[in-house]
Amino acid sequence: DNRGLLEFALEYYCTQMHYVLSSFGKSAKDVNLPEDLKEFAKLIKRCFILEFLNVVVINPIIQIPNPPELRNWYRRRMRHEERIKEGKPSKPPAMPVQEQIFSKQNFLKFANLYFKV
Numbered sequence: 001d002n003r004g005l006l007e008f009a010l011e012y013y014c015t016q017m018h019y020v021l022s023s024f025g026k027s028a029k030d031v032n033l034p035e036d037l038k039e040f041a042k043l044i045k046r047c048f049i050l051e052f053l054n055v056v057v058i059n060p061i062i063q064i065p066n067p068p069e070l071r072n073w074y075r076r077r078m079r080h081e082e083r084i085k086e087g088k089p090s091k092p093p094a095m096p097v098q099e100q101i102f103s104k105q106n107f108l109k110f111a112n113l114y115f116k117v
Contacts, residue, residue, distance in 0.1 A: 010041040056110075066100045 076093035083090035
């Protein structure tokens with residue numbers, strides 16, 4: 001059961017963190033960490049989500065080598081959708097070349113895999 005494994009891992013991590021802190025003469029409260037296992041597990045899960053967002057969303061956006069290309073495509077796309085809503089004929093803009101938007105070739109495959117996990 002994977003859920004049981006996650007709970008076990010979080011409990012173990014919490015216990016080990018308390019051991020490490022006590023070896024320095026500190027408590028969880030001293031370093032602003034929750035002492036309760038459930039609250040500590042919530043904090044760890046939030047950190048995983050933050051790291052996920054950092055790796056999959058924030059860093060790739062910051063590292064876009066040609067932001068104006070993406071921005072211009074987006075504006076053309078929005079104008080296209082407005083024309084469609086108004087009932088005017090319109091052709092969607094061509095997608096920008098992946099290499100001009102994402103600096104790493106395998107980013108899209110990686111992001112897709114990461115979202116599945």
